[in-house]
Amino acid sequence: MNDFWAAVKEAGLTPEIREGLRKRYRMRGQKALDAVESGRVEKYNDFFVVKGRNEDYIVEDDFCTCKDFTYRGRCCWHILAVQIAALTGQYTPKDAWYLDTLGQNRWT
Template identity: 60%
Template sequence: MKEIWEEIRDAGGLTPQVRERICRSYRNRGEKALAAADGGLVWKYNDFFIVTGCSDEYIVEDDFCTCKDFIYRGRCCWHILAVRIAIAAGSYQEKDGWYIDRWKMIR
């Protein structure tokens, strides 16, 4: 069975079948991740991917996220899924800059 990310790339985007598979496999986390990827809430900076959540922005790097869900459970959260989906579908926003510089300004 192909990885979901390969299916997205091979299909050239998020087909209804792939969306259904994501929702079946990841349930509520999959639905939130698809909404974030569809809604332009995934940003690629020079240093990190950022996902805008309900109450904050979360740094995602590989299989790590700064959200409380990930830190508490230590497993894949919907922010990580959103980044994976956005990368495979090419649907993330690009920001030419360093998130760490922006973070310093807003904190």
């Protein structure tokens, strides 16, 4: 873990850390902060899930199901949001398997 992410883990989302995220990741950093602060990061038993404007995105390690990640193959704001949430504990825990929730309400 590099020094920046170690500082996030140790200090949390201080004004300096927030500014560092914006400088380092620009709009992606801001979107990640917004997602964390608005409670849109959930931790299921199998994956982290970030709720976007139109759909949910599964994040596992350095992989995301969003189009930005698929096309660029690099870090998207969903991955940043999960990294921030995991280090600061700012996520909603879900005692369920996300893959099991996908089919719910489909047949009703």
